[in-house]
Amino acid sequence: MDSWITTSEAAARLGVKRGTLYSYVSRGLLESRRQPGQEESLFDRTQIDSLAAAKHDGRRAGDRLLKFRAVSTRVSSISDDRLYLRGRDLSDVCDTMDFAAAARFVLAVDEPRRAPEVDLSVIARVDVERRIPLTVALIAAGDPLRADRTDAAAKALGLLPVLAQAVSEIDLGHPWIDLLVTTLIDNGLAASTTAARVAASARAGIFDAVLAGYAALSGPLHGGAPAAAYELVDAVVDGTPVDRALADAVVDGRLPGFGHVVYGGPDPRATIVFDRIRADRPTSPALAAADLIVGRAGRAANVDLASAVVARELGLGPRAGEVLFQYGRTVGMAAHVVEEYGEAPLRWRGSDTGHDRTR
Structure with a gap:
């Protein structure tokens, strides 16, 4: 399952809201799947990254070779001027x-x-x-x-x-x-x-x-x-x-x-x-x-x-x-x-x- 990412991560990689992501699914641009016990749908990372790259040059995902894959990380994150390491607030760490x-x-x-x-x-x-x-x-x-x-x-x-x-x-x-x-x-x-x-x-x-x-x-x-x-x-x-x-x-x-x-x-x-x-x-x-x-x-x-x-x-x-x-x-x-x-x-x-x- 390493090639599949959650709805939240997929939306972050594309820079869109979750609702927009689901609209891509309904239009056939993306595929999603659900797993037992999973709260969020899963998306194919390659599809997401290809779509993200295509958005930057205005061409459809199928019309180009992938030249860049969007980047996100779980190592750290910053929100509201707070730094998190692996999801834990730095002050707690x-x-x-x-x-x-x-x-x-x-x-x-x-x-x-x-x-x-x-x-x-x-x-x-x-x-x-x-x-x-x-x-x-x-x-x-x-x-x-x-x-x-x-x-x-x-x-x-x-x-x-x-x-x-x-x-x-x-x-x-x-x-x-x-x-x-x-x-x-x-x-x-x-x-x-x-x-x-x-x-x-x-x-x-x-x-x-x-x-x-x-x-x-x-x-x-x-x-x-x-x-x-x-x-x-x-x-x-x-x-x-x-x-x-x-x-x-x-x-x-x-x-x-x-x-x-x-x-x-x-x-x-x-x-x-x-x-x-x-x-x-x-x-x-x-x-x-x-x-x-x-x-x-x-x-x-x-x-x-x-x-x-x-x-x-x-x-x-x-x-x-x-x-x-x-x-x-x-x-x-x-x-x-x-x-x-x-x-x-x-x-x-x-x-x-x-x-x-x-x-």
């Missing part, structure tokens, strides 16, 4: 699980598969924010079965202890850090998870697919964003007037640590982390600086500012936020990769009106 338990929950696997050994002395020679991608690249390079998709989730779970060793100067067991990386596990179809899914669609192995995600994550507008937020917090802690620090921090109209494309209000991840710091260390200088910045900016902070406060208060340096983003998001990217393996291959392909460049 953080209240009841540490990062290790949350990783097993999101990857839906209990036992890790041990990762191939790598020479950590080589990894230690590069900057800390490059060590996790390099570790995974070396693991992939030394694995003769790196394209084997068997036990992909268990392989991803087995990566985590090796990644922790690669960045051993950061205490990943610290309660604030454990909480932060848990909040960073996934946040919908972000650039990093999408990049990993594109690679998985071409049937890259789990290590190479995650590497594609790290490449997207390295950008200053994604995983690299906490570094700029750190510099802002650091400046205010060191005595720079908040107005001057804010003015210096703005780049291309963006204020680091603020705003997010999917949240209209407060970023729930930031709220969770700030609440913990406030409870544990209410006199934190970095937290006080963040409060000044938020009050003067008049906007809701995002998780990058919370990450900056953690890194500054614990003395980890400006690039630690990127490392923690990589570590936490490894779980989410791997979960998306495993999910993508269940889809039709090579579905990430846009229309091209010129010569055939599909290869």
Whole structure:
């Protein structure tokens, strides 16, 4: 039944209401079936994705080759400014699980598969924010079965202890850090998870697919964003007037640590982390600086500012936020990769009106 999806998921993939979906059935555009004990009708995923693709270029589904299949995910979802991991509110996940338990929950696997050994002395020679991608690249390079998709989730779970060793100067067991990386596990179809899914669609192995995600994550507008937020917090802690620090921090109209494309209000991840710091260390200088910045900016902070406060208060340096983003998001990217393996291959392909460049 893996090729069949529920009415709700089918409607989401098409971007229509359930009533519209049933009208497609009555017009013979789609087929549906019912199973005993199922509350919703089931639809063939290929039919749904073909119809979704056809809608984008105005041609009937039967008149074209499928060039793109719509994407939805069960790894995480965002609704009313709340983030859900596998259907559970992030705040509940953080209240009841540490990062290790949350990783097993999101990857839906209990036992890790041990990762191939790598020479950590080589990894230690590069900057800390490059060590996790390099570790995974070396693991992939030394694995003769790196394209084997068997036990992909268990392989991803087995990566985590090796990644922790690669960045051993950061205490990943610290309660604030454990909480932060848990909040960073996934946040919908972000650039990093999408990049990993594109690679998985071409049937890259789990290590190479995650590497594609790290490449997207390295950008200053994604995983690299906490570094700029750190510099802002650091400046205010060191005595720079908040107005001057804010003015210096703005780049291309963006204020680091603020705003997010999917949240209209407060970023729930930031709220969770700030609440913990406030409870544990209410006199934190970095937290006080963040409060000044938020009050003067008049906007809701995002998780990058919370990450900056953690890194500054614990003395980890400006690039630690990127490392923690990589570590936490490894779980989410791997979960998306495993999910993508269940889809039709090579579905990430846009229309091209010129010569055939599909290869």
